[in-house]
Amino acid sequence: MCRAVREQAWAARTPQGPLVVTHSDVNELLRYPEEQMVEMDIVTMLRPETDEDLSSPALQDWLAALRLFMGPDSQHVRLRKLCSTLFRPSVIDGWRPLMRDVAERLARDFRPAGRCGFVTQFANLYPAHVFARIIGLPDEEVPAFARWSGDIGLTFVRPLAPVRERAEAAIVGLFGYVEDLIERRRCEPRDDLISRFLEIEQEGGMSAAEVRGLGLALIQAGHETTKSQLSFSVWGLTRHPAVWGRLAAEPECALNIVNELMRLHPIIPEPGRQPAEDLVYRQVRIRAGTPLFLSAAAANRDPEVFEEPDRFDPDRANSAKQLGFGAGPHYCLGASLARAEMAEALPVLAQTMPNVRLLEFREVEGQHTIRRAEALRLEFDPA
Numbered sequence: 001m002c003r004a005v006r007e008q009a010w011a012a013r014t015p016q017g018p019l020v021v022t023h024s025d026v027n028e029l030l031r032y033p034e035e036q037m038v039e040m041d042i043v044t045m046l047r048p049e050t051d052e053d054l055s056s057p058a059l060q061d062w063l064a065a066l067r068l069f070m071g072p073d074s075q076h077v078r079l080r081k082l083c084s085t086l087f088r089p090s091v092i093d094g095w096r097p098l099m100r101d102v103a104e105r106l107a108r109d110f111r112p113a114g115r116c117g118f119v120t121q122f123a124n125l126y127p128a129h130v131f132a133r134i135i136g137l138p139d140e141e142v143p144a145f146a147r148w149s150g151d152i153g154l155t156f157v158r159p160l161a162p163v164r165e166r167a168e169a170a171i172v173g174l175f176g177y178v179e180d181l182i183e184r185r186r187c188e189p190r191d192d193l194i195s196r197f198l199e200i201e202q203e204g205g206m207s208a209a210e211v212r213g214l215g216l217a218l219i220q221a222g223h224e225t226t227k228s229q230l231s232f233s234v235w236g237l238t239r240h241p242a243v244w245g246r247l248a249a250e251p252e253c254a255l256n257i258v259n260e261l262m263r264l265h266p267i268i269p270e271p272g273r274q275p276a277e278d279l280v281y282r283q284v285r286i287r288a289g290t291p292l293f294l295s296a297a298a299a300n301r302d303p304e305v306f307e308e309p310d311r312f313d314p315d316r317a318n319s320a321k322q323l324g325f326g327a328g329p330h331y332c333l334g335a336s337l338a339r340a341e342m343a344e345a346l347p348v349l350a351q352t353m354p355n356v357r358l359l360e361f362r363e364v365e366g367q368h369t370i371r372r373a374e375a376l377r378l379e380f381d382p383a
């Protein structure tokens with residue numbers, strides 16, 4: 001549908017609002033200054049077309065944590081600046097040996113069997129273990145934390161009713177966990193993210209509520225996304241055995257392959273925006289508050305930018321122009337971390353699962369905010 005629209009226009013009308021489909025327009029609108037273009041309100045984003053009840057205390061608590069990064073006020077700019085120093089590439093590079101170590105440890109567990117349930121045995125645990133170390137959780141607490149963090153992602157599932165209880169229990173569980181961790185680090189600071197947040201709080205740079213909300217928002221942002229992107233990427237690679245073999249032999253080619261996989265399978269397909277004031281864009285008047293869906297998925301296959309856009313090309317020279325991490329004022333804060341995690345994991349997986357074959361892939365239906373892989377069953381030549 002997006003391809004047909006893109007051949008005739010830069011946007012399509014949809015019942016929820018305009019869907020922007022060309023690379024240049026998606027890129028430009030994502031980069032608008034925050035005073036003119038705000039992130040789509042989370043409730044509008046979660047389900048524009050139905051009246052889901054999001055009024056329970058747990059869901060409200062969760063939405064408030066997500067809104068910490070939604071601007072357009074000084075709070076977003078201030079918190080983003082504080083956090084971005086903690087996620088800059090030079091800091092992330094220091095975590096690469098840990099990433100490889102975690103990937104190897106998890107892969108060792110399923111290697112002898114010659115088959116695995118990739119989502120549960122790897123994708124769910126790997127980013128959780130890496131992030132646990134960054135924020136300062138002990139290894140033995142990771143399984144509970146990974147379960148809650150995964151279940152919080154259910155808040156994006158529509159209809160919500162069948163999974164509401166699980167999602168709310170996860171919010172309460174994870175907030176309780178983060179509060180407990182904060183108290184532990186107050187008494188006994190360490191070299192980790194929560195201790196650093198507490199230092200900033202003491203210096204007057206953050207409120208206690210922000211430390212709590214950010215702790216939870218970052219855990220979820222850093223877990224669910226990487227878990228899904230990794231699952232969609234490995235699923236994509238099962239159709240390219242030669243590239244899988246190359247990843248095993250030449251780990252240094254992984255970074256470009258990660259970008260190319262994100263180009264073809266972005267798990268946040270259409271970030272949302274709303275003009276803060278009436279706006280004239282390309283001679284079209286867009287009223288303040290109009291929900292705009294900026295299709296990274298369509299932009300990433302725009303032939304004006306990417307030659308033969310539907311072809312997977314591990315050596316594509318401009319794959320870094322993909323918009324799977326967004327762009328502009330809300331560009332993914334964890335992009336360096338996520339890219340490094342995937343670039344470290346894929347070669348380990350290719351070495352552990354030679355001649356990988358797809359047995360089953362299932363995507364969770366009804367998710368348009370973040371795509372979620374429900375099952376990815378693989379078999380391979382055992383060790």
Ligand code: HEM
Nearest residue numbers: 069221222225226229268271324325326330332333334338
């Ligand atoms: C492959 C994994 C990931 C993908 C595909 C992804 C994707 C995105 C995208 C598309 C946005 C922008 C949304 C918009 O413009 O509305 C975003 C924002 C964000 N991401 Fe990621 N992300 C990933 C991993 C991470 C990780 C590991 C963290 C951990 C810290 C993280 C933290 C954030 C935060 C805090 C924001 C909000 C930034 C802001 O509004 O200033 N993400 N992410």
